[in-house]
Amino acid sequence: MILAPLLAPHPPLAQDLLQARGGPSASHPLGTDDLGRDVLSRLLYGGRPALLGVGVAVSVYIILGMSLGILAGYLQGWTDRVIVAVMDVMLSVPVVILMLAVLAIFSQSNVAAMLTLGFLSAAGLARIIRSSCIALREELFVDAARVSGLSAARIMARHIFPGLVGLLLVQVCLFSGIALMVQTGLGFLGLATPAPAPSWGGMVGEASQVMEQSPSLLLISGGLIGLMSLAFGLLGDGLRDLNQDRKRGTGGRLRRPVPVAVAKDTAEGSDTPQDTGVLAVRDYSVAFATEQGPRTVVDSVSFTVSGGEIFGLVGESGSGKTVTGLSLLGLLAPGGTVTGGTAWLAGRRITGLPERELQRIRGREIALVSQEPMVALDPYFTIGSQLGEVIRRIGDVPDGKDSVRLRIRDLLTSVHLRDPDDIARRHPHELSGGMLQRVAIAMALAGSPKVLIADEPTTALDVTVQAGILDLLRSLRDERGMAIILITHDLGVVADTCDRAIVMEKGRIVEEGTVEDIFYRPEHSYTKKLIDSTPNIARTEGRIA
Structure with missing residues (x-):
């Protein structure tokens, strides 16, 4: 209708009573009205x-x-x-x-x-x-x-x-x-x-x-x-x-996480851990509010993770291993409270920090890789767009599209994804589960964290893809000297990947030691049952395969 002056064969108000109510013709393609005005012209202007x-x-x-x-x-x-x-x-x-x-x-x-x-x-x-x-x-x-x-x-x-x-x-x-x-x-x-x-x-x-x-x-x-x-x-x-x-490919939903509520007595105590380690947790307890009162799900847990170490948190579903990891990031679900103990990250007490301080730590000091990357990635944006947003916020790169683009390429390359430029242009639903997990790991690495918490990173993947993800975690540990906390219920993954591990049952640590000690010299009956119930663990020539 903007082009009406160019398309209209006649002025819209021009009358010719001799042509009134005329039918279609070369001069008037749609005919004329009762005053002889061209119908086509009036339709074009009337729009x-x-x-x-x-x-x-x-x-x-x-x-x-x-x-x-x-x-x-x-x-x-x-x-x-x-x-x-x-x-x-x-x-x-x-x-x-x-x-x-x-x-x-x-x-x-x-x-x-x-x-x-x-x-x-x-x-x-x-x-x-x-x-x-x-x-x-x-x-x-x-x-x-x-x-x-x-x-x-x-x-x-x-x-x-x-x-x-x-x-x-x-x-x-x-x-x-x-x-x-x-x-x-x-x-x-x-x-x-x-x-x-x-x-x-x-x-x-x-x-x-x-x-x-x-x-x-x-x-x-x-x-x-x-x-x-x-x-x-x-x-x-x-x-x-x-x-x-x-x-297409939108993930599921869970309840909204909230900042961790911390009991008053946990905020008090030493600002320095008793021993060295990039992450130290002492007498750590977590409870959730219920109608019957607080229910403790993690009870007096203590462990230390050194730099360059892959540390396993092992246990069946409901043992408290994931709650332990999420609480360190301040991501407990509604009703969750740290009721006792303290955690230190690189010598700094992180238990009881306000939400603003936790936001500065997340991604830069300690990062999380969830077990279902599809539900954590926004299906409406490309991989490059989402990585770019993380990089601009916590990646400490110079301003400018070129710098961000180069950082995206480096991160995708670091997690062994071929053709990173093509991956960056794709949406989450266009990638396989293994590729998405690698993208999630790349996002976690954007801020160069000291500690990476990998929560069941291979659970939703097939065996061959699992092996690739575990190899990637080992290579990242070797290249960056980063500590990795691997949360899993799969003892085969622990045997293949971890240096040390703790075994949790009902929120308590029942066994702790090197992988060799746990598998060859288990002391607790629960650990022995876990090993016996895992058919893919075999002992070959004194080593775990």
Whole structure:
């Protein structure tokens, strides 16, 4: 419609009564109306106010609806209550009556009328966006962004909004059809775009008066409006399907982690560990609040991890090994509390640190690799985009795209991924499980941490891929001198990878020592049962294979 002056064969207001109600011809491809005006020219010019009105209404609808919906759904609390109350008021206002009042006040202004429509209709979009945002904020990749210390505004813009794009496209296209019908309806009534200025609604009104003499006029103008409304709906379906294909592979969700609550007595004590080691844990206990009272899940655990050592935390599910690792990062689930003991990282006490201090340590001093990288990676962004975000926050690289790009390439190369540039352009669902685990390890290495906690890094992988990941961990230990805490229930992994290990049962350490001692000279009955229940452990010529 912007090109109407170039495409229209005649001026839209030019009359020729001798050609009134003429049929299609070379000069008038769609014929003429009852005043001899060219129908095609009037359709081209009449699309301007129609589509302008739709554009104005849709712009307000998107900006206001998305803003209110995301703010209410993500921030919740009093913000949610205030916004929901405002939306209730907006939905209770009769739209048509208010639009007629606006037209009377603003001298038949098409823009003012459609602004009103977009403003009042935005409440419906905000409700839909709010509901989806509440669910999306619990995804693990949002948790990871929050734990990394990203501001709420950045999380909403970069991690929440992309997840709502598909839903937004459908709603916007549906609303565009509604806005078109409202605008043309106003034109039919002679409002918003008064005659003789051409408008689609006005042309329908004019054609309805001569429909017995020239029914084709009503068919042309009304048919165009119907086709445009249908096109908006089909466009929404197509864009939604395209967006779904792009983001397919979304992970599951877990409860949102919160900063660790620390009992008062754990904050007191020595600021220096009793012995050396990059990580030292002494008399460490963790409990969770239940209806029956606090339940201790980690009870007086003590261990030391040296630099360049792979240290195993071994035990069956529920033994407390993962809770121990997450508590060191301050990532206990709601209700979790460190009830006793102290942990030191490189000589600095980290138990009881405020959340802001923990955010500075995470990634730079101590990092985590989860057992399911697919649920920790954001499915809406490429691998390179997500690695770049981590690098810019904790990687300490010079500003500039080239520096970040080189660092991304180095990290992906360091975890033995071929063609790192191609990997960086891909989305998580385009990579295999082993490749995703390597990407997760690369992210954990972005801040060059002293300690890497690998929580069941091979559980979801097949045997051959497991071997590759374990080889990678060993090579990273050798190249970087980094301490690795390997949390696993697989004694075969421990035998193949770890230098020392502790065996945990019901939150307590029942065995500690070198791998050889644990496998060849186990002292506790629980350790013996674990070894006996593992069919893939074999003793060959005095060594563990």
